[in-house]
Amino acid sequence: MQNQFLDPAIKWEENGESLKIYTPKEFSFRQNLKYLSRSPNECLFEATEDKIIRALSLHNETVLIEITAENDTMLVVRFLADTASREKEAVVKYVYEWFDLGTDIRPFYDLAKRDPILHNFVHHFFGLRIMGIPDLFEALAWGIMGQQINLAFAYTLKRRLVEKFGTFVEHDGRKYWLFPKPEAIAHLQIKDLTELKMTGRKSEYLLNAAKLLLHDELSKEQLLQTNNVKEVEKILTKIRGIGPWTANYVLMRCLRFPNAFPIDDVGLHNSLKLALERDEKPVKEEILSFSEGWAEWKSYATFYLWRLLY
DNA sequence: CGCCAGGGTGTGA
DNA sequence: TCACACCATGGC
Structure with missing residues (x-):
């Protein structure tokens, strides 16, 4: 069919x-x-x-x-x-x-087998995929909300946003929520979001992202027109509130670029510290040299490394 | 209580 | 280009 x-x-x-x-x-x-x-x-x-x-x-x-x-x-x-x-x-x-x-991830596994870091643990997670966030607004919003706070609090912020501005389907006495559409957010005031305990900055970034999507000044289709990861990163980072980390996070989980790489990610740093059995997190230059071996599979390497943390 | 958290912007040199 | 202050709240 x-x-x-x-x-x-x-x-x-x-x-x-x-x-x-x-x-x-x-x-x-x-x-x-x-x-x-x-x-x-x-x-x-x-x-x-x-x-x-x-x-x-x-x-x-x-x-x-x-x-x-x-x-x-x-x-x-x-x-x-x-x-x-x-x-x-x-x-x-x-x-x-x-x-x-x-995505055919066999090339990633071939690469991981020969990688000094990845070969130690990738086989433990065989079959793991980068679970995506297909909706661009949801991906951007999740990225913005997650900036510079711990993951537990990020989930709390997301829940507050969804339960205040989203819709739901009820089944067996439970509510199944849908992430709010850009039009449900774009016309809000900053205050509506700071009430949820987002910072003023994040509230601005989120409202701005909702407006861009609502007015079709930004779309997944547009971003997918080029397959050059650096080019799309450039488009995204021009948007206020979207820096290298958020851009690469979205490139990885929404736009599905296999070579996206959120190198500034604290979770990645902690994963590497754990994988390398170090007392300190590796510095950026070192992470860059590790990632050279991950070639066109940096996003999968990152996602598998994250799995070491939970 | 103190440190840190899946960062980003603005400023000044 | 690059360091640095600032944002501001919660988890642990």
């Missing part, structure tokens, strides 16, 4: 009320679930030991889906809360992109 609007590489089929999406050999649902379960304060989906439930906003409808895996050869998507979709292709596309199923 292929569709002309979907990447023909996506293999999927409709099976009764569920959708089945075939996964590559280098994919482990369990490994990705572990990543998704890292915060008890996550508000955009529910990840348990064997399934994920989340709401999705498509063009003309909102659905609530449950994702499970069968034999690690396919993902199975079911519609909950009576939200059977008419936009099945869009659901398949979202899930495919979220799990980064379109």
